Amino acid sequence: MANNASARKRIRQTEKRTIRNKARRSRVRGFIRKVEQAIASGDKGIAAAALVAAQPEMQRAVTKGVFHLNTVSRKLSRLSARIKAIGATAEA
Template sequence: MANTTSAKKATRKIARRTAVNKARRSRVRTFVRKVEEAIASGDKAAAEAALRAAQPELQRAATKGVLHRNTASRKVSRLASRVKSIGA
């Protein structure tokens, strides 16, 4: 257990950041799942709409440090190519 005052404060800060990051990561996963469900159903219009909603969430997570920048870009790219291939 933390002994010093500064270590106790650091523990509180870490707990707060962890909760925020967990919420952001969960939100990103929800948006990505909606895109994947639309792709699985074969509905191109819904998939495109879901992708447009998911893209800023992924980029925001990258900006906030929840995801690495390249990871977010890779996910957007792969989802976009899957959406594009629907009905082709």
């Protein structure tokens, strides 16, 4: 256990940061889930709108240190590719 004031303060800060990060991560996952549900429904317009709403939230999580930049870039790239594929499968 922490024996001095600075160590106890660090513990308090870490607890607050953990709660904040968990909320941010959960929020981002919710946005991603909405995009994936829209993709599954097959409506390209709704899926694209959901991705536009999710993108700033995902980028914000990067600036807050919750996700790594490359992780978010990869997820955005894969989601946008899946949305583009909706139009390709519907036309074919």
